[in-house]
Amino acid sequence: MSDSAIRPEDLVLLLGARPRRGVRAWLYRGIAKAVRDGRLPPGLRLPSSRAVAAALGVARGPVSEALELLAAEGYVITRDRSGSRVAPRAESVRAERPEVALRPPPSPGTPDPALFPWASWLRSMRIGSARLRPDDLGYGDPRGLPALRERVAELLRLTRGAVVAPDQVVIISGVAQGLTLLATVLRRRGAGPIGLEDPGSPGARDSLRSLGADVVPVPADGDGLDIDRRVGEPGAVLVTPAHQYPLGVPLSPDRRRRLLDWAAAVDRLVIEDDYDADLRYDGLPIGVLQAMAPDRVALLGSVSKVLAPGMRLGWLVPPPHLYDELVAAKRNADLGTSVFDQAALAEFIGSGEYQRQVRRLRQVYGERRAALVGGLRERFDVSPAGFSAGLHVLVRLPDHDAEQRALAYLAERNVAAHALSDCFFADGDPGLVLGTARIPAPDLIPALPD
Template identity: 50%
Template sequence: MRIDAEALAVHLAGPVPPSGRTAWLRAGLRRAVVDGALPPGTTLPGARALAARLGVARGTVVEAVQQLVDEGYLTARPRSGVVVSWQPLARGPAPAAPVPRVPSPGQPDGALYPRAAWARLVRGVLARVPGDDLGYPPPAGHPELRAALADHLRRTRGADVDPDDVVVVAGVAQVGALLVAAGLRRWAVERPGSPGQGAQLRRLGAHVVEAPVDDRGLVAAALDDGGALDAVVVTAAHQYPTGCVLAPERRQDLVRRARAGGFVVVEDDYDAELRYDRDPVGVVQALAPDVVVLAGSVSKTLAPALRLGWMVAPPRLRAAVVAAKHTADLGSPVVDQLALAGMLTSGAYLRHVRRVRSAYRARRDALLEALARRAPGVTVTGVSAGLHVYLAGLGAPAARRAHAALERLGVAAQVVPGGPVHLPGDGLVLGFASLRDAAAADAAARAVADALG
């Protein structure tokens, strides 16, 4: 089928522009092909005829058509002319609507993110960073951020760390991926624990078992029944979700078992900086840097969207972890790394942490007061820390009803199955970061009380 210049001009959008004519013609022809106005096999008019009809130079038509030939939409056939060659894909059923991301009970309030301060830091980085630093970054992280993080972790978490020990990662979730890539395939995670952690490790091909938690933290003795392990995850400073702190004798026992069993402890220090009643307990890593991988991020204190975190691995794993990081993404964004380094070294980060700590403590207190008034029979476990509370032993029906009611209010919550050794009966994790006033806290507490009947 051949189309003449007059008919083809109908399919080009609008009048010929005074400038950018090649781009206009190329876009119009491409659109006519993709929309089906020019079906496969259609022969286009000659360049001279089309140029005369449009009132443009012949070279404009030749260039636009050649670009579409190069892109695969058209084919130039000797003595036959230019033919439409693009074939539309067979249309299957419409894709399912994307499932909206459910907020985590541990998600911070984005309104507390220090936008102005971060913008100043980024502008400062862009004003001073040398051009050489805007190439691919060192896979372990920019030296300025590694030094700043090492100093910060020594001072605030008691870690045994030097700058060379730090690897900058895209949040704590990447730590597991890097360790699996480094050869750690057999894992134990806490039960109850972060619901996405075990699932992520399994998707990466790891074998995952669960280790029980009681009111003193991970029951390390249960690891004896799980077979040989490469890594054991623990949230020592503030167990997720029950909120307990790993007891001193449990810390020592876990380290002893790691050394004897040849596995590493992956210490997920996810929200230790948000302790409200006292300074947080120091990291297990300081007791045994030879067998503990320390992992943390700014996802709770700043924002998850930054995807900035760190890991401190034992020397025997460091080279493999850095190689895995290089393979995964060639390194974390340099400008954001340097902005965080500036925030840490200037003291702005700790000032921000103090500010959000005060805000979140007030929100937690308001929720606990409302729960005590509305649902006095509910047991809230754990220390005064973090961005969530754990309501223990509600039972499955009540926990599900409370979860549904809180979801309708826009309050993040998750049902936690009971057993085997932690508090009996299904419980509920309730995030309080979004409860910005007493009325919001009261509404959440009322939803829980109504679910209990």
């Protein structure tokens, strides 16, 4: 069972505006609804009635009564010593939802849904939607709403050091769509194969292959991608400079220079996947490669790590010479991203909530990762790599048997993990790419074989 907990102030935020009277009914209805729709997931620890009452500034009685009613109806389970938890979902409810079986296994890069800022996102949806004009409801500019492009350009300049104006941004539905659009345009231009980090993201590799794109390996090690060891002559290279996936290292200054020198010498495109760079725990985020060569680098990012992958919202900042073609590809793909989602994100960034969420996540995830890393060091005397940023760490294992045993154990417990060996083009080193967003160290450490 999950060991996540929700803090009293977050529970109160999630429930929205409190009526002046009828706290008991409001709490009961709000929590029951959030359990039904999954915002309060099974196993989540709830704060004590005393803590909720304190956060609300009300007497404890009505809060306890609401929790008792929820327990009586099976929404929560109350145990004396460990407090209340959201109850596991009933079999009948699961049986009605066959689509769950179609979901991919949990990815190590998935954030903790319990940390989603429901209250401020709902507020941004309301305020952002109210700002839309009647004309915005038609098929709009495929680049995205001007207000969002402005906010994203500002955010990228301030927090990632990017060189970008609002007219250089295309709003997309996540890094995955950006890759698809770039692959489509590169293919039409006859650019040749796309070089992928080896090891790298199996998701990116599968997605590009499914489009019929040719992909070739470019080895990566403790200094990140090494363009000098590329296989063949790629027409473009996809790289994760801030936090290499899966090795977790930043691209070293020397390797950055070599990559950009190569791109300039042979006139190639570098695709920068800036997927989790906001979440850096040991100081300031490492700035984007795009800033050093805005005319050679296409920058991709999304809200998937700081907010939620299910939102499917992101941005693409291509070099100027590819901009119009990519906008046309975006229009042909889907005629633009939902204006309601865009308006909400513009408000969420503009009101400072995005940066607040980043600060909160750095704190919470930073503490979880420190506990995990400490536990791994103590038990195995190993230092997992890549723990200073993002949502995953890398644990190397002695052999492929150990890798398979650990994966089977973790899968049974629904812990997000990938095999390191799957991240390679051909046979690769054994290890685990472990998602750290949702797992407390005490559950995880015993999972790993000696």
